[in-house]
Amino acid sequence: MASHGFIRNTWYVAARSEDISNTLKPLKILGEGLVFFRRSDGSVAALEDACPHRKLPLSMGRLEGDRVVCGYHGLTFDGSGTCVAAPTQPDAVPRRARVAAYPVAERYGFVWIWMGEADRADPALIIDIPHYDDPTWGKTRRGALDIACHYLWVTDNLLDPSHVAWVHVTSFGGAGTDNRPLEITEEDGRLTVWRWILDQPPPPYYKPILNYPGNCDRKQHYECRLPSTAVNMSVYTPAGEGGADRPLSSNAFLNISYNFMTPVDDDHTMYFWFQHRNARADDAAINQQMFEGATMAFNEDKEVLEAVHRGMKAPKTPSLNLGLDAGAMRFRRMVERRIAEEAAEVTA
DSSP states (O other), rough: OOOOOOOOOOEEEEGGGGGGOOOOOEEEEEEEEEEEEOTSSOOOOEEEOOOOTOOOOGGGSSETEEEETTTTTTEEOOTTSEEEETTTTOOOOOOBBOOOOOOOEEEEEEEEEOOSSGOOOOOSSSOTTTTTTTTTTTOOEEEEEEEESSSSHHHHTTTTTGGHHHHHHTOOOOOTTTSSOOOOEEEEEEEEEEEEEEEEOTTTTTTTTSSSSSSSSEEEEEEETTEEEEEEEEEEEESSSSSSTTTTTTOEEEEEEEEEEEEETTTEEEEEEEESSOOOTTTTHHHHHHHHHHHHHHHHHHHHHHHHHHHHHSOSSOOOOOOOGGGHHHHHHHHHHHHHHHHHHHHO
């Protein structure tokens, strides 16, 4: 059920900004070895992690100023991938000695990379996050998690509001998450699975955060955008103020979880996230509580998804889909169509 290949002409999160410094950091993205470093002016460079001489990873060399020196024979490359020095033959720097360089951008505290055609790498195509700089909105710190599974198992999970009733009993689970009907909306490179659950107690994760007592109306909004960005929104209102046929209540509490899945290869995914809410912006205790709760829940997902990946790679009997998988399967078809479109552009 895995996708055959990856979408390349798009932005992926490669790391959190604080993860890249003036040292060489090797990463694998879409099956390709890359090396990242921060230049003296603060900008980030990303190069193919392989010296063109004998393919020793450049990350095994050293950084001298803004240049990468190969640890085998000293071939030296700048941030554009151009070979600028060859110590063993200083008067004859090989013209073909260059490595691929990748477009990079920084936004929202993340380092983004474009793995496709460099001339199409428009930073304006990076997801827009409304209210990111709004001081009335609070946000948690950014999390990162390595998961030993194909990235589409993660997007499947983030398009499945029902799994919280079993996997996240002590956090996101709650009355109605096991059997309420789901709605599906597809438009403009994104797919959303959603439902309202009315007049029920809030789940454990949200109960101490909400500023009104008693039961609530709850919307689960599970959205995935190409290539693999999940925007999961929880909306809570006092009971009687929510529902699909009502305008958003002025008392609504919104928590939006931005989740970025970056394929490492067919068997591994880098998962980055942060949460963004419309209340209690300066409450450090809530920030920490929400970050720790989400981290615990995402590690619960990690355990399940790694086991799913192993099981689905070597099934003893055929697998099947349930009705709750409809959104995930439609998103997979969107991914496959985009991959096929890119392949057709290459062969045209």
